[in-house]
Amino acid sequence: MNDAPTNDDPILRIEALSKDFGPVRAVDAVSLDIRRNEFFALLGPSGCGKSTLLRMLAGFEMPSGGRILLEGEDISGLKPERRPVNLMFQSYALFPHMSVLRNIAYGLEMERLPRAEIRARVDEIMAVTDLTGFADRKPEQLSGGQKQRVALARALVKRPKVLLLDEPLGALDKKLRERMQLELKRLQHDVGITFIVVTHDQEEALVMADRMAILRDGKLLQCGSPETVYENPTDRFVANFIGVMNFIEGRIGGDGHFSAKSVRLPVPHLAAGPTALAIRPEDVGIEHGGDAGIPGRITDIAYNGLDRVLHVAIDASATPIQVRVPARVEAGHAIGEPIRIAIAPDRCKFFPA
Amino acid sequence: MSFQATRPNLLAAPAVAWLLAFMVAPCLLILGYAFFERGTWGGVVYTFTLENFERVFDPLYARIFVNSARIAATVTLLAILVAYPAAYAISRAPRSRQPILLFFAVLPFWSNYLIRTYAWIVLLNREGLINNVLRWGGYEGEPLSMLYSEGAVIIGLVYNYLPFVILAIYSSLSRLDMSLVEASRDLGAGPIRTFLRVTLPLTLPGVAAGGVFVFVLSIGNFVTPALLGGGRFQMIGNLVYDQFLTANDWPFGAALGMILIAIMIALLTLQARATNRASGTVREAER
Numbered sequence: 203m204n205d206a207p208t209n210d211d212p213i214l215r216i217e218a219l220s221k222d223f224g225p226v227r228a229v230d231a232v233s234l235d236i237r238r239n240e241f242f243a244l245l246g247p248s249g250c251g252k253s254t255l256l257r258m259l260a261g262f263e264m265p266s267g268g269r270i271l272l273e274g275e276d277i278s279g280l281k282p283e284r285r286p287v288n289l290m291f292q293s294y295a296l297f298p299h300m301s302v303l304r305n306i307a308y309g310l311e312m313e314r315l316p317r318a319e320i321r322a323r324v325d326e327i328m329a330v331t332d333l334t335g336f337a338d339r340k341p342e343q344l345s346g347g348q349k350q351r352v353a354l355a356r357a358l359v360k361r362p363k364v365l366l367l368d369e370p371l372g373a374l375d376k377k378l379r380e381r382m383q384l385e386l387k388r389l390q391h392d393v394g395i396t397f398i399v400v401t402h403d404q405e406e407a408l409v410m411a412d413r414m415a416i417l418r419d420g421k422l423l424q425c426g427s428p429e430t431v432y433e434n435p436t437d438r439f440v441a442n443f444i445g446v447m448n449f450i451e452g453r454i455g456g457d458g459h460f461s462a463k464s465v466r467l468p469v470p471h472l473a474a475g476p477t478a479l480a481i482r483p484e485d486v487g488i489e490h491g492g493d494a495g496i497p498g499r500i501t502d503i504a505y506n507g508l509d510r511v512l513h514v515a516i517d518a519s520a521t522p523i524q525v526r527v528p529a530r531v532e533a534g535h536a537i538g539e540p541i542r543i544a545i546a547p548d549r550c551k552f553f554p555a
Numbered sequence: 556m557s558f559q560a561t562r563p564n565l566l567a568a569p570a571v572a573w574l575l576a577f578m579v580a581p582c583l584l585i586l587g588y589a590f591f592e593r594g595t596w597g598g599v600v601y602t603f604t605l606e607n608f609e610r611v612f613d614p615l616y617a618r619i620f621v622n623s624a625r626i627a628a629t630v631t632l633l634a635i636l637v638a639y640p641a642a643y644a645i646s647r648a649p650r651s652r653q654p655i656l657l658f659f660a661v662l663p664f665w666s667n668y669l670i671r672t673y674a675w676i677v678l679l680n681r682e683g684l685i686n687n688v689l690r691w692g693g694y695e696g697e698p699l700s701m702l703y704s705e706g707a708v709i710i711g712l713v714y715n716y717l718p719f720v721i722l723a724i725y726s727s728l729s730r731l732d733m734s735l736v737e738a739s740r741d742l743g744a745g746p747i748r749t750f751l752r753v754t755l756p757l758t759l760p761g762v763a764a765g766g767v768f769v770f771v772l773s774i775g776n777f778v779t780p781a782l783l784g785g786g787r788f789q790m791i792g793n794l795v796y797d798q799f800l801t802a803n804d805w806p807f808g809a810a811l812g813m814i815l816i817a818i819m820i821a822l823l824t825l826q827a828r829a830t831n832r833a834s835g836t837v838r839e840a841e842r
Contacts, residue, residue: 291737
């Protein structure tokens, strides 16, 4: 009844997938389409259900409801060893009693491939993952970064239709993690395999992913490209979770204006009622001279090299508003200094409270 | 010797003194006896001889050694075969229930060894429970003679040492990182191949520890063969017992005992070495 799959069809379709652990609903009717050769990120705070979702895709947890379709075929009931999908474990889960070579060859031996083909494919993947020369090492003789590459090679050598990665960079230190983000993306591009990465690190997701899904309490909040999610969050939680966001609590009145004490902005076409205004620090400007803008006082200054983040206390917000300005342009501010800030109305998002 | 090094030594002193006085000294005494001639009414005559060790290799006695080793090996194998699935089941039970399951597995161990062995006499007897149940179930033939056989000895030994093996294997299994098992499944290995290639190799140290323990305790055991073997199935333990208490040949009993101790020490050393080598990889898996 299915039409022949084309390249535009999603490689993986998740349909209303749910998972209950006793009375707790860990994943709640999540539906997602993952495209072929996509680098997809499942993002959310710990306990949001992203790892459970990934474990259902790998076959370690059976769904309580919904289906998983891989290239149109329902794989929800298949055992892990029968799924053309592989998982890179957060702990890497390298077999401690086997050499690097044996670890990587393990999955191919299980497919009962000819020895020569196993050898060739292992050599190839070890070259790709920069592991040549480590064949005879035991996992305990490897650094964190090397272990991570062995885990990756061991999964990739199987040529899975989809590679699942559970916090792939979580165990690495910050410097290595930043390098590996780009490395992983390059590798994904080179091998042409669909990657689904679970991460709690929104920066990591922004850097690596083609598209991302944000989960909270088992529910899918938003799915889209990093740029879409950053620029147009559809949910207050997403707006707060991705990047830095200032919130000002106020209300939209019948006159088509949002107001909160000294803040007053025109907002056409929005329902009246209590509303939160959200604005990114880079969308808040500084008014030089005159009495335009919102009066405030600088409480903190953070210098980041490229830019400077001023924390400005205003009467409309309990927490100071963060204002991101080019460091070289806005030099010479001091803590305690009175300042006037400007909020660009077209950059604001509004979330009904 | 620095201050830091002295204190731990001092703390260990009571235990060391105890072992020296009641373990090492008697062993050395026995070792000494083995090189003298027997006295007529027990004890020794202080004339040096190697004859006692020669007699150990007499086919008559060598056969008992081989027999004991064979029985001990069978007991070890059976105990591991029974204990592994039990230990596996306990280690996979919900964490909160594991202590109570372990308690039940070890429970028989807290009752008296003799009473437990007598219980087997009650079970295996021609007029015993098993035969009664069989007859009640409609069995008409001669009652089965199960008691006073090698099989009864093996059953008794397996039963008595099972808790040790369950504990040893459980401790290996409970330290096994479950993500390794999942990784194996994920890479295409079914449950059986996962067990053979990942779970079993990584829990071998526990199997070896439990196995050596049972073997060593079984090969030297004399109570079980005496009670369940009915004296017809002599193991080294019974032979040693007889030499000291019946035949009044202390030096020969001592020589037999020394050989037994040597076998035990050799096995325990091998096992300790193997565990040491494997512990590196276990530590790695825990990280």
